[in-house]
Amino acid sequence: MTTLHLVEDLKDTKQIMQLSFFGDVVEEDIRKTKWLLGKYTDMIDIIKNYEFAMQQMENGLSLYELMSAEGSVAKRDTGQELTADVTANSVVLKDSRHTNYLFYLTISSNIRYAVNNIRDHHEGLVAKLLFLDGMKYTKAQEYLEKGYRKDVYPIAATTFADKRRRVISNLANSLKFNRTLDFVVIDYGRGRNKSGEIGLRLPTTEK
Numbered sequence: 515m516t517t518l519h520l521v522e523d524l525k526d527t528k529q530i531m532q533l534s535f536f537g538d539v540v541e542e543d544i545r546k547t548k549w550l551l552g553k554y555t556d557m558i559d560i561i562k563n564y565e566f567a568m569q570q571m572e573n574g575l576s577l578y579e580l581m582s583a584e585g586s587v588a589k590r591d592t593g594q595e596l597t598a599d600v601t602a603n604s605v606v607l608k609d610s611r612h613t614n615y616l617f618y619l620t621i622s623s624n625i626r627y628a629v630n631n632i633r634d635h636h637e638g639l640v641a642k643l644l645f646l647d648g649m650k651y652t653k654a655q656e657y658l659e660k661g662y663r664k665d666v667y668p669i670a671a672t673t674f675a676d677k678r679r680r681v682i683s684n685l686a687n688s689l690k691f692n693r694t695l696d697f698v699v700i701d702y703g704r705g706r707n708k709s710g711e712i713g714l715r716l717p718t719t720e721k
Contacts, residue, residue: 520709523548526679533683539690546698547686549712554625555648557618564615617716621694628688632681635666640674641681651678 527544534544629646632638636658643654654674661668669677689695697717700710 530679530683530686533680534687535683539683539686542700543686543690543695544682545700546695546712547682547689550621550689550694550698551625551645551682551685553714554622554645557622561615561618561622564611567611613716617697617714621697621714624689624692624694625685628685628692631688632684634677634680636669636673637677637681637684639663639666640677641685644678644681 527541527548530544531539531541626646629638629641632641639658640654643649643657644651649657655671658666658669658674659671686695697715698712699715700712702710
């Protein structure tokens, strides 16, 4: 992100802060919310890819069971049965990807729930287009400006910008209240820029 973009983002964050109804929401919460909303579609892609992989593996296991019942299981050159590789892949998926899958599933569900509970029709549509659908800002703005939906009257570009800020402010309140923002971390450590680097922190389990 360039210096100009950083300045614009900071200005945008301050404007969003002014719309917040709750005093415990700070600028860092707004930054975390904006970042998290921008990652929603990426999380959905990861979830879908994982579910597809698991489905393929389940199909493979079902096929193996069917072949075993018919007594026609083939052997590899090494003498190991076909299940050897499937079992190993299952372990890898469960150990290294399943935790991420459940984590992204929870975070994305929390975001979706917060968006779906927005009462204002325009704000709800703005949130859906920009964050759940991942639509570009200008395209979403044009969509509402031309009034493609009969149940939502057209709004001007300046109103769209204001609605977006209100959406982010309200979502920041919701995501902080349900503890979702607890998993978003801004790292200001050595080697980082002054604004820090934002990322997700996976939950850890105490042994």
